Amino acid sequence: MSKLNQILFPSEHQKPAVLVLSDGTIYHGLSIGIDGKSVAEIVFNTAMTGYQEILSDPSYAEQMVTLTYPHIGNTGTNAADNESAHVYAKGLIVRDYAKTASNFRNEENLQSYLIKHNVVAISDVDTRALTNKLRVHGSMSACIMSGEVDVDEALKSAQAYPGLAGLDLAKVVSCEQSYQWEEGTYSLEQIGFKQNQEKTFKVVCYDFGVKRNILRILDDLGCDLTVVPAETSAETVMAMKPDGVFLSNGPGDPAACDYAIAACQAFLQNKVPLFGICLGHQIMALALGAKTMKMKFGHHGANHPVENCDNKTVLITSQNHNFAVADENLPETLSITHRSLFDGSIQGIKHKHLNAYGFQGHPEASPGPHEAKIIFEPFIQAMKQESHNG
Numbered sequence: 001m002s003k004l005n006q007i008l009f010p011s012e013h014q015k016p017a018v019l020v021l022s023d024g025t026i027y028h029g030l031s032i033g034i035d036g037k038s039v040a041e042i043v044f045n046t047a048m049t050g051y052q053e054i055l056s057d058p059s060y061a062e063q064m065v066t067l068t069y070p071h072i073g074n075t076g077t078n079a080a081d082n083e084s085a086h087v088y089a090k091g092l093i094v095r096d097y098a099k100t101a102s103n104f105r106n107e108e109n110l111q112s113y114l115i116k117h118n119v120v121a122i123s124d125v126d127t128r129a130l131t132n133k134l135r136v137h138g139s140m141s142a143c144i145m146s147g148e149v150d151v152d153e154a155l156k157s158a159q160a161y162p163g164l165a166g167l168d169l170a171k172v173v174s175c176e177q178s179y180q181w182e183e184g185t186y187s188l189e190q191i192g193f194k195q196n197q198e199k200t201f202k203v204v205c206y207d208f209g210v211k212r213n214i215l216r217i218l219d220d221l222g223c224d225l226t227v228v229p230a231e232t233s234a235e236t237v238m239a240m241k242p243d244g245v246f247l248s249n250g251p252g253d254p255a256a257c258d259y260a261i262a263a264c265q266a267f268l269q270n271k272v273p274l275f276g277i278c279l280g281h282q283i284m285a286l287a288l289g290a291k292t293m294k295m296k297f298g299h300h301g302a303n304h305p306v307e308n309c310d311n312k313t314v315l316i317t318s319q320n321h322n323f324a325v326a327d328e329n330l331p332e333t334l335s336i337t338h339r340s341l342f343d344g345s346i347q348g349i350k351h352k353h354l355n356a357y358g359f360q361g362h363p364e365a366s367p368g369p370h371e372a373k374i375i376f377e378p379f380i381q382a383m384k385q386e387s388h389n390g
């Protein structure tokens with residue numbers, strides 16, 4: 001098939017697909033992925049761009065994503081925009097799949113990308129009605145079936161799915177072996193990733209499902225990065241003599257990651273500068289004695305306003321979380337640095353006496369606005385200060 005045909009007619013004919021929610025709601029549509037069945041928790045994401053980065057964000061393991069932006073597929077996909085080596089989302093739900101991908105960076109249309117990565121996906125769904133339902137009722141289990149469709153079986157599967165609470169997925173998606181990361185952020189001028197030579201700090205990054213753009217930003221900021229598997233002990237990491245430890249984003253319930261909470265407590269005891277993003281922030285909070293809770297429908301999007309509690313400035317942030325640090329019984333040693341302007345939930349914390357910082361949103365964006373990049377600064381400053389102190 002010629003490239004033009006591939007773009008205009010991504011499949012010979014479109015097969016039927018169905019999305020069934022655990023409350024019995026049924027949406028019929030068309031398959032834009034593989035034939036098959038997928039069962040997971042369903043969430044909605046309000047980002048207007050970045051479907052490829054969303055699909056390849058490991059934090060979406062065991063979730064299927066409905067995108068509220070109606071036209072999906074218009075910019076195609078490319079190798080540079082993957083946030084990891086796989087697609088982790090367990091399904092994709094869209095309103096209108098764009099059969100023509102038009103972008104100078106396009107390498108492969110979304111449908112063949114989905115098929116290549118074994119994703120079940122459905123288009124022609126009333127995603128506005130679906131999102132309204134999820135907002136009112138909260139997250140639910142759901143099943144997508146495509147190709148051969150059996151609504152009764154889909155409903156049974158959706159209702160049997162237990163949900164995310166209590167699930168430790170960080171160690172499932174984590175890397176198997178440690179590795180060095182040596183790549184900066186993407187430069188449109190260079191049409192490629194920056195190669196930064198100057199490395200000032202040795203940082204060990206716990207991979208709970210890390211997004212590549214976090215590593216790239218840390219690389220830009222002068223960090224010599226060693227990425228380690230989720231279950232690496234604190235002793236192993238301390239033996240590497242890091243200037244700081246970074247705790248990544250990742251899927252699942254933070255309270256189930258007891259090994260990571262224990263490692264984090266050891267770093268706090270040893271006064272190693274710590275910085276956690278999303279799951280990493282939640283794990284750090286748990287290590288410090290805070291509690292986490294499951295939210296009604298979470299935060300997923302690239303347009304979430306977050307207030308800096310000190311100076312009352314607002315950041316528009318990228319978000320993807322279903323759990324949050326609870327206000328109740330927050331230890332005295334922690335101060336709240338940021339709150340969501342949507343629902344008031346805790347979005348940032350710091351320890352009052354140690355160099356330990358957590359941010360609930362995704363300051364690396366990808367997709368999303370870049371203004372939250374300043375969130376990396378306190379960690380970098382803490383490592384600078386520690387190296388001055390000796």
Ligand SMILES: NC(=O)CC[C@H](N)C(=O)O
Nearest residue numbers: 249250278279321322323
């Ligand atoms: N993006 C993330 O790191 C998500 C953290 C956690 N799994 C949550 O859903 O809240």
